Amino acid sequence: MNEYQEVFRSTMPIRWGDMDAFGHVNNTVYFRYVEQLRIDWLEASAVPMRAGQGPVIVTASMNFRKQLHYPGQVLCVMSAKAPGRSSIDTLYELRRSDDPDVVYADGGARIVWVDYAAGKSVSLPDVLRALLPRS
Template structure:
């Protein structure tokens, strides 16, 4: 997989649960936000003029260490395993104050979709070129 984007964001107080650590569902939101910021950096936020855009068909996460507020995280986004209409993404979540420790890592399969037809369409050329380069 190829590193394609890095996004830094704060761990918010409200991200924690009653156990005093970031709730496991929030890690998926971190991964989602990093992926959406990557798409936005490519001019691909939401559906395009033809009604095409990304959908996620599966996602997984491995929780390695417990994140706690306060602090900032860095989400390192990778992309690869390119198909005609889909590609895999992988995200590493790291605290910025401990950059050599991966706190969580996970993946999501992205399918490019015609939203109105609810059918897959080819991955846009600029994203394909970026992943293949």
């Protein structure tokens, strides 16, 4: 059963500066929302960021379904599969808090836990593994 399960959700403001000259949230900002979602998840879960080890994104994708506009709040939902030895496959949905039934963007990323000095993957911390679905 290696299916995705929701592991975290968070809301964050759509800032005026998130918009581009075309009057909608710039596509690069969607990746910033997802980045902040991952950081909020790790901090809320008290995952230890051991010296010299931590997460690296090795793949990332985003499907832009509908334009986001200021003002508002983005509801970000993160789902994950059962982890591998050092990696986690994740999915994301971005919605507006005032329009929660509509997916404005969705995407995914593979997170790999890395020893930065060695430049190699290492096993996920047990505390992080405990937060993820089991296979």
